[in-house]
Amino acid sequence: MSTLNCTHSCFLETNWNHLEDFRCLLIYPPCSCTRLCLSQSVIATMRDLKKKDKLEEAAGDAYGKTMTLLPLDVCSDESVKQCINSIKDRHVDILINNAGVGLLGPVESISIEEMKRVFDTNFFGVVRMIKEVMPDMKKRRSGHIVVMSSVMGLQGVVFNDVYTASKFAMEGFCESMAVQLMKFNVRLSMIEPGPVHTEFEMKMMEDVSKMDFPGVDADTVRYFKDVYLPSSTDIFEAMGQTPEDIAKCTKMVIESDSPRFRNLTNSLYTPIVALKYADETGGLSVNTFYNLLFNFGPLMHITMSILKCLTCSCLRRRTISPN
Template sequence: ERLVVLITGCSSGIGLSLAVRLAADPRGAYKVYATMRNVAKKERLMECVKGSRKDTMDVLQMDVTDQQSILEARDMIKEKRVDILVCNAGVGLIGPLEVQSLEVMRQILEVNVLGTIRTIQAFLPGMKARRSGRVLVTGSVGGLQGLPFNEVYCASKFAVEGVCESLAILLQHFNIHVSLIECGPVNTNFLANLRRPEPDEETLTRVDPRTRALYDTYLQHCDEMFQDAAQEAEDIAEVFLEAIRSQSPALRYYTNSALLPLTTLKLAARDGSQYVKSMSQFVFSSHKAQEP
C-alpha cells in the first residue's frame, strides 16, 4: 500500500522539491497531497511532475493560518488517512527589531508557529488512532540558535523546536515519529518571500545609524552565506527521504554540516557567552564602521 504524504507550502522551494521527489518515486511508493495557500500557483509544481506516473500527486488548497482550509483539505484525502505529514510552510522576517510592526510579527508567528501547530492538530487524532505516523517539520538553524536581525523569525522557529521536542516524547507511545529537518541557507524563494522593511521605508530611516550600519553588514553576510553555503531544495528533499526511510528516525537531521560548529559551540558553553561572541565575529567581522 502506498504511503500517503501531505505537505504544506508546495508552490515553491523545499515543499515543491519534496512533493516532486516523492511523486516521482520509481517504485510509486507514495501518494502525495501537495498543498498550497494559493492553488493558482501550482503551475511550477505541475511542470516539474510532468512525465512521472499518473495519480501519485494531488494538489489541494491549504492556508495553514486558516483552520477551515486545513479541515477541508483533510476531508479531500481519498485514503482518509495521512501516514506522513510534512509541515513545511514558513515565512522569514529580518530587520532591526524596533521597526517591526506588530501586524507583521503576528503574521510570522501565525504562519510559522500556530500554522504548524494547527496542521499537526488536524492530523494527530488519526495517527494516534492508527498507532502509526510520521510528522516531519522543516526546521532552521534559526530555530537552534539566535541570529542577529532575525529575532522574530528565530522566536518562531525556536517555538517550533519546543513543539516538536515535546510531542516527540509523548508520541513515542503511539508509534508516531517526529523529525525536524534543520536547514541552513537553501536556494529557494525564501529570500524573495522574506518580509523585511524596504530600504527606502521611512521606518528604517528612524533607526540609529550604528544599527543601520550593522544591518548593512548583516545583509552582506547573508548574501555571502547564500553564495557560499546555500544548498539546493533537492538536497533538502534527500534528507527528508532519509528520515522517511529510517526505521527509527531521529528527532533532528542537520542538512548542512558546515554550520554545525556554531551550533555545537552553543551547546558546549552553556552560559551562552561563547556563542554570542563567536556569532558576532562571524557575522560582523567585516564590519568597517567600528565605533570609535
C-alpha cells in the same frame, strides 16, 4: 518596514516502493520546481491553486494520478480541517510541514501585526496541521510527521529576531510532542537547514538593502546594511545549499527505518550550533557571533571565501545526509 514572503522546498523524483503500506503522503506547500513522480498517493497543497502551473509541469504524468492537489491555508482552522476531511478516511501516513515565511530587519521597524503573521504560519500553522492529523495517527499506532525547521531554531541570528523566535517555538513544541508520540509509535522529525539558495532569499536580501527603515536609529541601520547584509551574503555563498539538497535529506529521513528527531542538513553548521551548548552561560556563542560580526568582519569575509573554495561538490553532497 520589513519583508514577509513564502518559502518553499523541493522533492526530487523518487520511487518509494518500500513504503508500500502507506496510503497518503501529504506535503504543503508543494515543490514548485522539481518533478514529482511517486508510486504512493501524494497530496500536495497550496493556498492559491491559480499558481499550480509550475507544479503541474514538474509533476508530469504523476499529476492527477498518484499526485493530487488540494487548497490549504495553514493559517485557517477551517481550511486545515476541510483539507484533511477531504482525504479518504482522513488517512495520512506522512505529513511534511513545509509552509514558512521569513522576516528580516531591525526589530524596531517591525510591527506587532507582522510578527503575529510570522508566528501564525511558522508556528501555529505547524500546530494546526499536527493537531488535525495526530489523533488518527495515534489511533492507528503509526505515522510520521516531518517539520521543516531551521538552524535558527537552535541558534539565534542577529536581525532575524522574529523569524528565529518562531523557529525556536516550533522546536520546543515538537521536542515536547516527540516524547508523547513515541508511545503511540508515531515518529516526529525536524529538518534543520542552514542557508539555502533560493530566489526568495536573494530577493529578500535585495529588497531590505534598499529600505530606509524610518524610526530606526542611524547606527542600527548602518550595522544592518553595511555589516550584517554583506556578512550574510558571504555565508550564503560559502555555506548555502540548494533546495534539492534539502529535498534529498528529507527523502532520507522519511525512508529511514529509524529516523532521527533532529536532522541538520549542513554539517558545516554543526560547530556553530555546538557553541551554544558548550557554555551553559551562553556567553561563548553570543560573544563569538558578536566578535565575528563587528570586530573581525574582514577576517570573516576571508574565511568565508576560503570555505567557499573548499566546499567542493563532493563535500556538499556529504553534508546533506542526516546519518
